[in-house]
Amino acid sequence: MKRWIVAIGVSWIAAAVGCASGTRHEVESELKAKLGPPALFESFEVPDVEDYTPFKAGQSFRTIENTWQVEAGGIGLYDASVREEVVPHDGRQLLELASEAGPGQISAPFATTPGRAYTLIFYFARDRRVDKEPARARVEVLAPKMLLQADFQSAAPQPFDSQALFSDRFVAESAETKLRFRALSPGHYGITIDAIEVREEVAKPGSSEAP
Numbered sequence: 625m626k627r628w629i630v631a632i633g634v635s636w637i638a639a640a641v642g643c644a645s646g647t648r649h650e651v652e653s654e655l656k657a658k659l660g661p662p663a664l665f666e667s668f669e670v671p672d673v674e675d676y677t678p679f680k681a682g683q684s685f686r687t688i689e690n691t692w693q694v695e696a697g698g699i700g701l702y703d704a705s706v707r708e709e710v711v712p713h714d715g716r717q718l719l720e721l722a723s724e725a726g727p728g729q730i731s732a733p734f735a736t737t738p739g740r741a742y743t744l745i746f747y748f749a750r751d752r753r754v755d756k757e758p759a760r761a762r763v764e765v766l767a768p769k770m771l772l773q774a775d776f777q778s779a780a781p782q783p784f785d786s787q788a789l790f791s792d793r794f795v796a797e798s799a800e801t802k803l804r805f806r807a808l809s810p811g812h813y814g815i816t817i818d819a820i821e822v823r824e825e826v827a828k829p830g831s832s833e834a835p
């Protein structure tokens with residue numbers, strides 16, 4: 625099933641967790657309180673790129689916990705303390721789903737337990753150099769059957785550095801699952817991604833069973 629997620633920030637996630645109000649931090653904390661430790665975490669702080677490093681199709685790069693394969697086009701890792709056209713959600717570095725090689729596609733495997741439910745969370749914004757057309761991308765979770773597929777976009781009048789929160793669920797079917805991001809808009813600039821987490825859903829208080 626494919627869905628569209630538009631960057632509307634806190635109000636969307638507030639609805640997702642049944643919370644009518646609260647700061648972004650409060651809403652995020654409430655969501656994560658229902659989840660277990662990360663099965664996948666990615667903030668793109670490693671490798672230290674100091675400025676900007678592009679990777680193109682056929683290349684891969686290793687972060688602290690994950691190995692990302694560039695499957696098509698190109699992507700860029702940015703140090704936002706040097707490059708002001710992009711903004712991370714946390715730390716100094718982030719990933720842009722495009723580079724001189726064009727719109728990119730990347731994926732990384734992570735370990736899962738078959739039959740267990742997981743929540744995928746990440747933040748996205750866009751490169752300041754994106755022009756009038758929205759920056760669009762797709763996220764997929766596969767194992768190898770499609771478990772989750774959703775499109776998301778960042779567009780004016782929302783500021784380029786406004787960090788929108790994506791959150792959706794899937795149920796694992798194997799011991800290894802793949803997370804994939806694919807740019808849907810053309811050009812050398814596009815969606816930026818940071819602070820990716822996949823967390824297993826834990827049992828609610830008072831319940832003897834996991835959801």
Ligand SMILES: [Ca+2]
Binds near residue numbers: 668713718819
């Ligand atoms: Ca980061």
